Amino acid sequence: MKLFTFKRGGVHPPENKSLSEHKPVKSPELPNRIAINLNQHLGKPARPLVKKKQEIFVGERIGEADGFISAHVHSSVAGIVTKVEPAMTAVGILADTVFIDVDKEKTAEELAAFYQQTPADFTQMTTQELVEKIKDCGIVGMGGATFPANVKLSPPPDKKIDTILINGAECEPYLTADHQLMLEQPDALLNGLMIIQQILGVQNTWIGIETNKPDAIQLLQQKTDTGRFPGIQIAPLKTKYPQGGEKQLIAAVTGREVPSGKLPFEVGCLVQNTGTAVAVYEAVCLNKPLIDRIVTITGFVNSPGNYRLPVGATFRQVIDDCAGGFRDESRVKTVINGGPMMGKNVRNLDVAVMKGTSGILVLSDTEFHYEDEGPCIRCGRCVDGCPMGLMPTKLAIGAEYNRPEDLDTVMDCIECGTCSYVCPTRRQLVHWIRLGKPIFRNASGS
């Protein structure tokens, strides 16, 4: 088996995936109340379309995309709007939020209806119709960056896409949501890819999957071997973080390096996440907006696993109702929206599941230690580990001492966290680099 990988840097942290690996996706009982944020995507937050006391149905558009890079937001439940006001989100910023009292019976009925219809035949649709459906359904990148999918699928006409890459690497430790999605919905995934191929007029798609998911590789290989999905191939990836990074995945599979400061279409590539491909299929063929997603709830909880959660369910609800609550609440140190390397930890448990929430990770005092940073001892491990070929310690010191001249490469940092992970003196390298970005931007006037 040919193994693909990116060449430069990287690290292999303990995977800790066994906690939730191979646990079938379960749908929890609906919560009584739900809080849907209107900034579920990269770009401008959506404008609220509903008012207090308004009755709404499942999949109703409650937020209108505001501008080109923005996305619609839909209700994941049927019920009554109780209020629309700013609330703290899982990514740590305030955003307009629609609070809904859930009508459980109606919700279940309307949700089921999506899957009871005969899927529409996408091969009969035009490119414009397909992109329009994806836009209408509020599909965004589900790997975490939440870039509006319709925008990504409409590259500038002068940029010819020849390769589509699907990120099934799931290189973040602990997370198993994409793995389980590949095992349980391979046909939806592959049909979603056929739709994306049709939109772009390309028949060359690679699904990158790390070798720690051999069953997913085998299953998708069998499916593509049937010849029903022309152009789609499987790329087994070496298990190494950050194999699923957009630029790393492109380099691993195609050998092309996206130029500094440029987007993947510069090298003829387009990258989507496996979850996004399934959402594209459901939008186009079932008319189902992005209102739920598979989330791995794992770590220091009683029953870690993979759950299909409605967008808007609060962390507290899903940790208690799905994952059986914390193993010992007094020992919980942090709760993370996403994986441990790039996820953000939340301020409280009232924040809600978003379109980009791939995992809810609870870490106890045994795994999570907040340590004060020491001085750089110039061991060079961050330099060796950086997948972008940067000198993290130099950038961090440049930010710490406010020296824009040392920050010339800071904008290339993808904030994967490898440098901070390997640092023996616990330097907050990624944090300093984040602070360095505005310093550099202001100084260079861009």
Next chain:
Amino acid sequence: MNNIVVSSSPHLRTTDNLKRVMYDVVIALLPAAVISAVFFGPHALMLMIIAVATAVLTEALCLKIAGKSNIRQTALDGSAVVAGLLLAFNLPPTAPWWTAVIGSLVAIAIAKHTFGGLGYNLFNPALVGRVFLLISFPVQMTYWTLPTFWQTDAVAAATPLGALKTDGLEAAQAFTTQGNFLGTIPGCLGEVSAVALLVGAAYLLIRKVITWEIPVCFIGTLAVFTGIFYLVDPGKYADPLFHIVSGGVMLGALFMATDMVTSPLTRKGQIIFGIGCGLITGIIRLFGGYPEGVAFAILLMNAAVPLIDRHTEVKKFGV
């Protein structure tokens, strides 16, 4: 649930830490320390203990003056222990006890803490201590004895490199390469056995505390440089093998030049650094006034590290 931590990602860190790195170096130095004590006896053991104790106490004192917290923890993070032990390794076996005190004091207080403490020093602390002693107390610092088992009464002797410098090639050839390698030749505490140092260095390589670039380039360059002269005139110049197993080359190349704080960040920089160390060592040994040049070579190259770093940045992705 009001006390959950909000911090910057990543939220997991490697289990390797500063203490582990530093004590790995201590572990790697132990074989040489044991052999040194076996050959040079109780006095050598005492010098090592005094040097380490002085280094740790000086570190604590400097941290206190600097107003740092966690003094006990920081002083015992291992970096001062390493500096003290390496300083002792650079002393002759009969050096008076106070040379260990002064050397460690200079190493920690002047070479390390005037620059800001751990991570900020430009020069290798132990080598600054050694050079300070060598210049200030040349007599005590160049009195050598023959290593014997658990030595209690010392027999004066010359080092191979000293003999080469003052008495010529024939005198130096009285020492066998094998003796140099195993540790039966006069020299500093830590220089006595190349094999013990190599065992320690292998451990550091496996633990990924050091990388191969500096030692290989240092030793390789010295061998090539001295080899050229040996080929030109074998009657006048010692062979390259003699040069790499005698004196402080092994100790310097494996443990002093590889000090991460005072060596270049990138692999490319480390190669340049190693080559520079080897070349300067060779020049001093063959043409300089001192028989040994390792310490000076490393210190000179330490001074060049900021410059090397600037010109050896790694090539970033996508250019």
